[in-house]
Amino acid sequence: xxxxxxxxxxxxxxxxxxxxxxxxxxxxxxxxxxxxxxxxxxxxxxxxxxxxxxxxxxxxxxxxxxxxxxxxxxxxxxxxxxxxxxxxxxxxxxxxxxxxxxxxxxxxxxxxxxxxxxxxxxxxxxxxxxxxxxxxxxxxxxxxxxxxxxxxxxxxxxxxxxxxxxxxxxxxxxxxxxxxxxxxxxxxxxxxxxxxxxxxxxxxxxxxxxxxxxxxxxxxxxxxxxxxxxxxxxxxxxxxxxxxxxxxxxxxxxxxxxxxxxxxxxxxxxxxxxxxxxxxxxxxxxxxxxxxxxxxxxxxxxxxxxxxxxxxxxxxxxxxxxxxxxxxxxxxxxxxxxxxxxxxxxxxxxxxxxxxxxxxxxxxxxxxxxxxxxxxxxxxxxxxxxxxxxxxxxxxxxxxxxxxxxxxxx
Amino acid sequence: xxxxxxxxxxxxxxxxxxxxxxxxxxxxxxxxxxxxxxxxxxxxxxxxxxxxxxxxxxxxxxxxxxxxxxxxxxxxxxxxxxxxxxxxxxxxxxxxxxxxxxxxxxxxxxxxxxxxxxxxxxxxxxxxxxxxxxxxxxxxxxx
Numbered sequence: 001x002x003x004x005x006x007x008x009x010x011x012x013x014x015x016x017x018x019x020x021x022x023x024x025x026x027x028x029x030x031x032x033x034x035x036x037x038x039x040x041x042x043x044x045x046x047x048x049x050x051x052x053x054x055x056x057x058x059x060x061x062x063x064x065x066x067x068x069x070x071x072x073x074x075x076x077x078x079x080x081x082x083x084x085x086x087x088x089x090x091x092x093x094x095x096x097x098x099x100x101x102x103x104x105x106x107x108x109x110x111x112x113x114x115x116x117x118x119x120x121x122x123x124x125x126x127x128x129x130x131x132x133x134x135x136x137x138x139x140x141x142x143x144x145x146x147x148x149x150x151x152x153x154x155x156x157x158x159x160x161x162x163x164x165x166x167x168x169x170x171x172x173x174x175x176x177x178x179x180x181x182x183x184x185x186x187x188x189x190x191x192x193x194x195x196x197x198x199x200x201x202x203x204x205x206x207x208x209x210x211x212x213x214x215x216x217x218x219x220x221x222x223x224x225x226x227x228x229x230x231x232x233x234x235x236x237x238x239x240x241x242x243x244x245x246x247x248x249x250x251x252x253x254x255x256x257x258x259x260x261x262x263x264x265x266x267x268x269x270x271x272x273x274x275x276x277x278x279x280x281x282x283x284x285x286x287x288x289x290x291x292x293x294x295x296x297x298x299x300x301x302x303x304x305x306x307x308x309x310x311x312x313x314x315x316x317x318x319x320x321x322x323x324x325x326x327x328x329x330x331x332x333x334x335x336x337x338x339x340x341x342x343x344x345x346x347x348x349x350x351x352x353x354x355x356x357x358x359x360x361x362x363x364x365x366x367x368x369x370x371x372x373x374x375x376x377x378x379x380x381x382x383x384x385x386x387x388x389x390x391x392x393x394x395x396x397x398x399x400x401x402x403x404x405x406x407x408x409x410x
Numbered sequence: 411x412x413x414x415x416x417x418x419x420x421x422x423x424x425x426x427x428x429x430x431x432x433x434x435x436x437x438x439x440x441x442x443x444x445x446x447x448x449x450x451x452x453x454x455x456x457x458x459x460x461x462x463x464x465x466x467x468x469x470x471x472x473x474x475x476x477x478x479x480x481x482x483x484x485x486x487x488x489x490x491x492x493x494x495x496x497x498x499x500x501x502x503x504x505x506x507x508x509x510x511x512x513x514x515x516x517x518x519x520x521x522x523x524x525x526x527x528x529x530x531x532x533x534x535x536x537x538x539x540x541x542x543x544x545x546x547x548x549x550x551x552x553x
Contacts, residue, residue: 023431023432024430024431345486346464346484346485346486348463348464348485348487348488349439349485349486349487352435352487352523353432353435353436355431356431356432356434356435356523357431357432378484407436407439408439408486
């Protein structure tokens with residue numbers, strides 16, 4: 001236990017933002033599912049790029065352009081290995097999961113969805129995996145079907161199977177729920193979808209920093225990741241797509257970089273991955289993302305998952321001892337997300353009272369309003385843990401929650 | 411008491427909390443708990459203050475030329491915040507409310523404990539109270 005603690009202290013020391021006080025108390029950062037903090041090596045990579053070799057990539061022939069291009073493409077190859085993709089050109093850089101999903105909904109949807117077709121999503125989805133599908137379904141007169149969610153916050157696999165048919169063209173679900181933490185049986189979901197000939201998109205926003213991702217073994221058609229939820233900078237992310245689909249899909253945005261030849265009569269498009277990377281990309285953040293991958297790999301996902309699971313178990317135990325705390329989402333398979341409500345106390349109040357003690361949590365509907373409606377609540381308090389969190393911090397959270405309950409219900 | 415006397419009283423009370431955030435938040439909620447109850451029938455969609463992240467219901471009536479506000483919220487902190495405004499504006503004439511200059515927020519360092527969204531919501535509450543005052547002023551002038 002002591003060695004783990006010593007290791008965690010070493011890891012914490014790599015995060016400048018964690019070395020501060022908020023409202024007179026040491027910062028306890030439990031809003032990791034919204035965005036996690038950045039280690040110094042990621043911040044340094046950003047600074048080094050702007051101070052040392054800022055240049056536009058791919059077309060320049062000068063030294064800086066070459067250096068920047070090489071660093072940018074290095075991240076693509078790292079990401080390929082990180083998720084075990086077959087080809088580097090299957091990694092498309094985007095602004096994040098939201099853009100990745102919009103890209104697929106718009107491009108794949110435009111090319112392959114027809115009137116009367118069906119798209120299936122789950123009731124656990126973030127708005128970013130709902131709204132793009134609503135938009136394309138409305139445009140194409142396709143139907144959007146929702147997989148029901150069980151009382152403990154899991155996807156109802158029987159309900160899913162009932163929705164599947166030859167009309168199903170796309171299935172989209174998250175790997176892990178941002179609101180509840182539930183890890184979905186994506187391999188099974190993908191297998192069943194493929195049986196009816198549908199393609200599957202997995203929103204991996206909450207999985208990337210916590211779970212092993214192997215797109216070949218999963219056999220998913222599309223997988224989306226946000227850099228900022230895996231210790232990388234904001235504004236960068238990837239869309240993984242099977243080459244066979246990406247080649248058949250029309251471009252999402254037009255502009256520089258994505259073309260081969262342009263005349264006023266006709267434009268021919270560039271090859272993958274550039275066909276989907278119009279305009280100057282987010283060079284600095286993509287380059288720094290490579291350091292986020294290095295950071296994760298230096299600790300290993302296994303160690304990260306083990307530590308986070310122990311924090312989740314500890315927090316679940318500590319908070320369950322407080323009367324009137326009720327957990328929302330109690331699946332056995334969860335990433336380190338603990339969503340709860342306190343009877344008679346609004347989540348906003350809890351969030352603000354925790355902030356007064358330097359504890360950062362997320363409160364509200366977490367961009368999953370339909371899911372909140374499913375549980376008949378307006379929102380929850382969500383504490384989500386990361387590699388740099390400690391059991392001591394969870395003790396502080398439990399103590400603070402107790403004070404809130406005692407104050408509100410003396 | 412005048413509007414400014416009440417504001418000074420509030421500033422004085424908050425100064426005793428010595429900037430401790432947790433005590434401040436608890437104190438605001440305590441003030442909310444003391445707010446006189448609003449009838450459930452007044453908690454309608456129409457009485458919701460627009461622009462607040464939390465739900466805030468506000469109603470007002472005028473008695474003997476003075477305005478009486480009642481309010482409630484689904485969150486304890488917002489209820490505490492609206493209770494401060496009610497304490498300042500209740501039993502004042504519409505003219506006084508309209509002509510008042512609220513300075514207590516800055517003096518108690520409210521921006522430290524209500525974020526940007528709540529600040530906007532708080533401004534909406536003040537605006538709604540002044541709109542009531544304006545309506546009563548017009549009404550009284552006609553009478």
